[in-house]
Amino acid sequence: MTKKSNIKQNIDIDYLIKSSLTIPAETEKKVVLHKIMNVVLKSSGAQSGYLIMAENGELIIRAGSCPGEKNTVKTLNLKFENCSYLCHAIVRYVQCKKETLILENASKKGKFKDDAEVLDMKLKSVLCIPVINQNNLIGILYLENRLSDSVFTKERVDLTKLFTYEAAISLENSRLLEKMKQAEGELSRHREHLEEMVRERTGQLQKTQENLLIAKRLASLGKLAGSISHEIRNPLNVISTSAYYLKMKLNITDERIRKRIEFIESEVKKTINIIDTVLSLSGMKEPKKERIGIVNTLNDAVSDSKIPDSIEVVKKIPSDEIFIFADEEQLNIAFTNIIRNAMDAMNNKGRLVLEVEKTNDENVKISFKDTGPGIEYENIDKLFQPLYTTKARGFGFGLSICKMIVDKHNGRVEINSRRGKGTTVILIFPLEPVLK
Numbered sequence: 001m002t003k004k005s006n007i008k009q010n011i012d013i014d015y016l017i018k019s020s021l022t023i024p025a026e027t028e029k030k031v032v033l034h035k036i037m038n039v040v041l042k043s044s045g046a047q048s049g050y051l052i053m054a055e056n057g058e059l060i061i062r063a064g065s066c067p068g069e070k071n072t073v074k075t076l077n078l079k080f081e082n083c084s085y086l087c088h089a090i091v092r093y094v095q096c097k098k099e100t101l102i103l104e105n106a107s108k109k110g111k112f113k114d115d116a117e118v119l120d121m122k123l124k125s126v127l128c129i130p131v132i133n134q135n136n137l138i139g140i141l142y143l144e145n146r147l148s149d150s151v152f153t154k155e156r157v158d159l160t161k162l163f164t165y166e167a168a169i170s171l172e173n174s175r176l177l178e179k180m181k182q183a184e185g186e187l188s189r190h191r192e193h194l195e196e197m198v199r200e201r202t203g204q205l206q207k208t209q210e211n212l213l214i215a216k217r218l219a220s221l222g223k224l225a226g227s228i229s230h231e232i233r234n235p236l237n238v239i240s241t242s243a244y245y246l247k248m249k250l251n252i253t254d255e256r257i258r259k260r261i262e263f264i265e266s267e268v269k270k271t272i273n274i275i276d277t278v279l280s281l282s283g284m285k286e287p288k289k290e291r292i293g294i295v296n297t298l299n300d301a302v303s304d305s306k307i308p309d310s311i312e313v314v315k316k317i318p319s320d321e322i323f324i325f326a327d328e329e330q331l332n333i334a335f336t337n338i339i340r341n342a343m344d345a346m347n348n349k350g351r352l353v354l355e356v357e358k359t360n361d362e363n364v365k366i367s368f369k370d371t372g373p374g375i376e377y378e379n380i381d382k383l384f385q386p387l388y389t390t391k392a393r394g395f396g397f398g399l400s401i402c403k404m405i406v407d408k409h410n411g412r413v414e415i416n417s418r419r420g421k422g423t424t425v426i427l428i429f430p431l432e433p434v435l436k
Contacts, residue, residue, distance in 0.1 A: 036163075037063045037073040044127065044160045045151045046143035050076075050086055053139045059095070067121075067146060086142050087117045087126070094128045094140055101128045102157060104150040125151035129164055232275060240268045287327030287408050291432060294322045294331075294364055295356055301335030308348050316355040322364050323432040326409050334402040338368045338425050341399065345372030345423065362431050369424040375417040402427075 037051055050064035059080035065073045066085050080091065090112055094101050103110045106123040113119075125145040131138050141164045145151040152160075243264045295317055307313055342352050350371035359365055399413075402425075406413050409429055417423040 037065060039163060040141065040143070040160060041065055041073070043163065044143055044156050045145065046125075046127070047145045047147065048085070049141065049143035050083070051139065051141055052080055052091065054095075054137050059091070059140070067144075086144070087112065087115065087121065087123060089115050089117060090126060090128050091140055091142055094130050095137060098130045098132060098137055100130065100157070100161070101126070102152055103127075122146055124149050127152040127157060127160065129157075129161055131165055233272065236268050236271055240265060243268070287330050287405070289325045289327055289409075291323055292326055292328045292331070294324055294326075294366065294429070296321065297326075297328055297331050298335055298354065298356065298366060301332050301339060302354070304332065305336050305339040305343070307339065307343065307352070310349045311343060311346060312351040314351060314353045316353065316357075318356060322356065322358065324364060324429050325432055326429065327405075330405045330408070334405045334427065335366075337399070337402050338427075342368055342370035342372065342423070342425075346370050347372075358431065359428070363428050364431055366427045366429075367424055368426075369422060371422045374419045374421050374423055375415075376419055377417075380415050380417060399425075 037049065040046070040051075041049055048065045048067045050061050052059050053062050054060075061076045061078040061080055061083055063073060063075050064083075064085075081088070087106075090101060090103075090106075093111070103112070103123070103126040106112050106115075106118045106126045123144055123146060125148060127141075127143040129141045129143075131140065141160070143152070143160070243261050247258065247261050247265075298317070302313065339352070346352070352371075353367070353369040355365075355367040355369070357365055403413050406427055406429070411427060411429040414426040414428070415423065416426070
């Protein structure tokens with residue numbers, strides 16, 4: 001080969017190297033590998049070759065051109081041990097020594113002339129280059145020519161080393177960048193998960209704090225109610241008895257006087273109920289659970305609530321009884337409070353829909369839907385706080401008692417309401433467990 005042709009060959013090789021090393025970052029890795037092997041094969045004079053990467057303690061063939069397929073480079077993902085087109089002993093030797101190995105005629109001279117794979121493949125020219133970065137093996141380039149001796153001259157070896165090192169470093173950097181991005185993604189997901197856990201935990205702590213404040217408030221009210229209950233009940237009983245005596249013994253013909261006496265009796269009862277409510281809130285007893293019928297308990301509560309005729313009651317209740325384990329007296333209190341709240345909300349005029357149904361998750365759902373004015377969304381959670389009320393009269397204990405009762409029965413309370421569309425209170429209790 002003349003000096004001029006040598007220069008032309010070097011120019012072509014430099015061009016190929018430059019074009020391959022300026023591949024856009026967004027190009028897929030398989031395109032990068034494909035170009036690397038194409039340039040290497042053209043610049044080195046090899047018939048076939050493989051780019052082997054060291055990944056996680058294993059050798060993985062990422063690109064190659066098999067014998068008989070010159071200039072046909074394929075991207076691969078093949079374990080080194082499973083490839084039958086190269087000499088494993090030569091590659092393992094270079095992996096161990098981390099030194100470049102050049103064989104002019106591997107079948108006739110050199111370290112591997114008696115190797116079974118070398119003899120079987122009839123190998124002649126072999127070039128095997130380790131790619132080292134900071135004293136770590138990141139890859140191996142294996143090239144061979146089975147037709148000619150001494151193909152891999154010093155000039156070709158130097159150029160191949162230069163290109164292979166730069167290309168392999170780029171691939172390694174790409175791989176590390178990909179791992180870094182994966183790690184960043186994992187960290188981001190982990191951070192989001194931690195933030196979600198913190199938000200949930202913060203919400204739980206806030207809820208616990210609110211419950212503690214409510215319990216403290218209720219305890220204070222309970223002590224106050226307990227200390228003055230006796231002092232208030234005695235005069236209230238005297239007033240109630242006197243009103244009853246006047247109504248029964250006197251011949252009252254004036255309708256206005258009779259109504260005033262009945263009003264006194266009604267107000268005395270309300271006052272006693274307020275005292276009983278505060279006492280029950282401050283020291284609600286643990287429920288005495290037994291097998292009860294939820295339909296029968298609801299019907300009793302409707303009867304006890306004395307719903308006026310001006311309110312239409314619609315019952316969507318199954319004919320068959322539904323059984324749960326609960327304290328019937330406490331459930332009656334809860335149902336009655338909700339019904340009375342609905343009556344007050346409708347100003348004793350409207351429609352109350354009562355519905356009982358089993359759910360698919362082994363629960364029973366009791367719904368109380370009224371046609372009252374409804375509640376603003378932001379005020380719904382406040383309904384369970386004692387002393388909060390949307391009514392002109394009353395102390396706001398009803399739903400607080402209901403929630404305490406439901407919680408003690410491992411149930412839950414839901415409220416759906418829209419301004420001008422009425423309110424639905426839903427109580428959900430676990431069904432009686434089926435004995436197997």
